[in-house]
Amino acid sequence: MAWRVADSLLHLREQINVACPNRSKASDGTIGDTAHSARKSDHNPQPLDGAVGVVTAMDITNDPDDGCDADKIVNALVASRDPRIKYIIWNRRIISSQTEPWVWRNYTGKNPHSKHFHLSVLPAKTHFDSKASWKIA
Numbered sequence: 001m002a003w004r005v006a007d008s009l010l011h012l013r014e015q016i017n018v019a020c021p022n023r024s025k026a027s028d029g030t031i032g033d034t035a036h037s038a039r040k041s042d043h044n045p046q047p048l049d050g051a052v053g054v055v056t057a058m059d060i061t062n063d064p065d066d067g068c069d070a071d072k073i074v075n076a077l078v079a080s081r082d083p084r085i086k087y088i089i090w091n092r093r094i095i096s097s098q099t100e101p102w103v104w105r106n107y108t109g110k111n112p113h114s115k116h117f118h119l120s121v122l123p124a125k126t127h128f129d130s131k132a133s134w135k136i137a
Contacts, residue, residue: 012058049125090118092107092114
């Protein structure tokens with residue numbers, strides 16, 4: 001299946017890259033690996049845009065030494081309550097715009113998301129392809 005990454009997530013990554021040009025990208029990711037494809041994951045191309053699957057999740061590496069402080073970025077995203085956000089996982093916690101909205105809960109998945117934060121956007125095209133600027137600071 002042909003796939004692409006949601007434009008809103010590419011825009012977020014570009015904003016972070018401009019703000020933190022020397023940041024590590026070691027834990028960045030979009031499309032899921034084989035393990036992801038065996039389960040439900042926003043890293044799999046799920047909503048269709050025509051015949052193309054859209055990946056609605058992105059991981060961004062935490063690299064505070066080079067300006068990409070996931071704590072600060074995640075806190076800014078949560079404070080913004082951006083209508084595109086489905087959920088964020090960071091450092092053993094998850095926050096959702098839909099399940100117990102905007103309340104941090106413990107995250108007990110296999111990956112603690114301590115080297116990167118995960119952002120999923122809602123699967124509606126108006127959300128996943130919005131190129132509005134993200135509030136990251």
